[in-house]
Amino acid sequence: MSERILAGTIQEKDVEKVILLKGWVQKRRDLGGLIFIDLRDKSGIVQVVFNPDYEDALTIAESVRSEYVIEVKGKVVLRDESTINPHMETGTLEVIATEVSILNKSKNPPFLIQDDTDVSEDLRLKYRYMDLRRGALQETFKKRHQITQVVRNFLNDDGFLEMETPILTKSTPEGARDYLVPSRVHPGEFYALPQSPQLFKQLIMMSGFEKYYQIARCFRDEDLRADRQPEFTQIDIETSFMTSDEIMTMTEKMMQKVMKEVNQVDIPLPLPRMPYKEAMERYGSDKPDTRFGLELIHVSDLLANSSFKVFQGAIERGGKVALLNVKGEATNFSRKDIDKLTEFVNVYGAKGLAWLKVEDGELKGPIAKFISEEEKQGLLELANAEDGDLLLFVADKTSVVYDSLGALRLKLGKELGLIDESKYNFLWITDWPLLEYDEELGRYFAAHHPFTMPFEEDVEKLATDPASVRANAYDLVLNGYELGGGSIRIYKREQQNEMFKVLGFTEEEAQEQFGFLLEALEYGAPPHGGIALGLDRIVMLLTGRSNLRDTILFPKTASASDLLTEAPSEVSKAQLTELSIQLNENK
């Protein structure tokens, strides 16, 4: 028989050729003694026609159903003008079948294999192998492949080595919750699955390799949100002797190449950079979506002595007052609409959402009476407010003001159509705080991780004013999503010791958990730093999908289950005994 040809690749130059197709029955239609089958393979779809000239083939075609796997021999012909399908790549052609055989049958599919689907996600996950046959998901995984290869080629060309770090590693309680693996050979001991290859990639630098990368699987046993998975993949990079500036430049060139080759989009370089503090002040977010304005307007100074007690009180207690000016929307938001916005900001800890509308140069609304003439003029000026504008205020602790107005900004941006969806706004966030104070536990935590280098000029404040120390760290943001981040790492033992001390580790604790790293720092560790980018997130944004699960071949649900294979599952008592563990009675 002739060599197989892919359905989606048939072109007009193939007319009159006898070809062999193998694939799935997308659809069968019977019409006037003829049978039409849309035959689908990984490349696309072509229409196959069975007619009475080839009776054996026609008879077999009659028994064929959706998702049957068939092999067809036939001749490529041009369609009649009237039957051309402009929505199909191969829509001007069809194949007249001369022979057909059924390679495998299919039961009636649990759902139709088509892009527009309202089938429940649980059903689609249980029959993932059917769901993945849909064109949109086929495309997603082709793009995922492409992104990965572009990244690899870029890094290979730049002298990086791809290297594999272990999956069975040591548990280090600092950070998220570890997945644990009981050891059979060492009863009572456990491996942990890596939350990232952080320590190993630093050890690779101490091994003298200088330029490492890995498309690395990482694991976090956290309660899952829509955009989290228990296992995820990151583009993991580490370099020796490079500055943060050089690492950012290299990374943005890599992302520029990905955008160009995968999505045919030109990204001008250098990417903008914004200090963390500015991002919080302007957007109320450390990963701002800069595709639209609606920035936070700070009015604490203006309203410090406001007769509106909510404003004045918040400022007095060390918090602040800020607002969003929702341009021209005053008449579109009823009191009820604003009540809903108030509920929305409540979730972020804001106790209320004050509002004012601008009408005929005047401020209207329940709190208008508390605003003095001078304050009014100041507000109109600071907020660049005009007739028809809606001003939405939050007065609270600084972090609450940022969180709530940052979230409200995003919500309004989407709902009011302020976002240009064709834009790809990349942005570096720099000058991060090194530490975060946990009020409940009464100690500092590393904002990134305990191996991040502080800015040299801030080091002396580590002992006196830890909260003000900035990290030599950088996050890459795209359209309001954090793609990933990195930092320059501590490479001297004394500095790492000091860092652990600031984090409240005793010497013994530091030694027990990170002794191998501390020791390695004493044997000629080079200056080093790197970055890690979330591959799943990148795929999601570049394929225009809204759900990380669509970017992972066999994803897990929000309760970390695989509905297809039914993992996790019970195991035999014998297996547990071998591992020297048992289930808790009162589980």
Add this chain to the structure above:
Amino acid sequence: MSERILAGTIQEKDVEKVILLKGWVQKRRDLGGLIFIDLRDKSGIVQVVFNPDYEDALTIAESVRSEYVIEVKGKVVLRDESTINPHMETGTLEVIATEVSILNKSKNPPFLIQDDTDVSEDLRLKYRYMDLRRGALQETFKKRHQITQVVRNFLNDDGFLEMETPILTKSTPEGARDYLVPSRVHPGEFYALPQSPQLFKQLIMMSGFEKYYQIARCFRDEDLRADRQPEFTQIDIETSFMTSDEIMTMTEKMMQKVMKEVNQVDIPLPLPRMPYKEAMERYGSDKPDTRFGLELIHVSDLLANSSFKVFQGAIERGGKVALLNVKGEATNFSRKDIDKLTEFVNVYGAKGLAWLKVEDGELKGPIAKFISEEEKQGLLELANAEDGDLLLFVADKTSVVYDSLGALRLKLGKELGLIDESKYNFLWITDWPLLEYDEELGRYFAAHHPFTMPFEEDVEKLATDPASVRANAYDLVLNGYELGGGSIRIYKREQQNEMFKVLGFTEEEAQEQFGFLLEALEYGAPPHGGIALGLDRIVMLLTGRSNLRDTILFPKTASASDLLTEAPSEVSKAQLTELSIQLNENK
């Protein structure tokens, strides 16, 4: 300062250039008021000279020790004729240092960073980051990177998609022992780490992707031998609609490209193929090293009525007699030497090793008297034996004859220098048995795995004579090592059902463990098959190393420990409680 240049890349064209170097102090020598430092970075080594013209630099250089990390500014010059080092890439050049700074210090290294080392492996693993600085290991991981990229490029160009399958999967007791991961969200349930992506790659075919590959991490909780690791990496490939012949052809083209691009070796195609049965008969091995002869010679027919009871009895009990003819070595093997060989074959279950030497056309040795004139003539002829040859016999069960003579053949091949180490002998082993009978458990096991397709012409024997059924499977062998193997898979539910039945599964057991696969086979599963090759093994053979641990960046010991990070380790009771497990009291 000037831009950094890599030490090993400096060439004569760089003479007179002012350059910047960063790297490690390989060696420092003080000589006549000068200091010579061999500076090492990832690219190689260059000699740096400190002289009194640059006193500050000279003073700093005095404090420098081995493995310090330094930054040097200097000028490239030609060495004096008399000081040229022909063993060094940059041996005609040196760098006159004008400035130097110490980036990081190093304690006295636990061992010298040099290729010839007799340091204990445990110490090298504990200080793996020092061990990896050695040139030989740097080269190994560069080659590992290169092999991986050549494989990827080959498969990408052939239309394959690289795809990621889950690490947190379902435990399936068939096969090796699983590593288990307790689920926090589902108390009493466990994930398993995959022994291979076998089922997922089949599901990918059922998802319509047709051509999948992955450089996949796999896990087996087995007692480790020298050439096993708890986690290892395989080049994992699966295709739809391809025959075993096509898969083998594609794979050998891939390996040809790897050999050419990585080791500059031409491998002629097609690779030879040999049925399993022939490999066992000729080499006593299913992964024969065909770089040398010393094949097994079968003499059961000749000796069926031997007056030597050991021969006659073995044959009578259904076993066989075979021998190796060790050409020209009769006088080199004393009785004591042969006793040692006897001990060697004992390990493989052989009860003894009979021997004969050929002298002046006669057979000499303790059993010579049992050999009739006719048998003698027959032996000399079959074994092509001449004066000076040593004949080594094993008479036993067939499997013992093969195992022991196969192992003895390898041992003698190595010790007698029969192997041409410059050769790369690839070989396909085909026509495998589908099933193996386990006498202890009284049931058949899948020789490869339960998803392997039997040869169509053998299928009817599944019920009547399972042991004789051949699998549509193929292993790729290189120089006596199994690089990997694959098969065409069962793709119809009824056949998979039957297979599970032959393997002694009840319908419930099959359903519970593999229900998702059985169901998937009912929804248009395409004909498919694939292969998996051990990447670590390939790297080992292509870098000429003898130990898998040298091919893995952070390997584990024979007791599955990571001596560097000290994994596995104890974890807190709180961590276990969260996972609803506890340690066994009587551990």
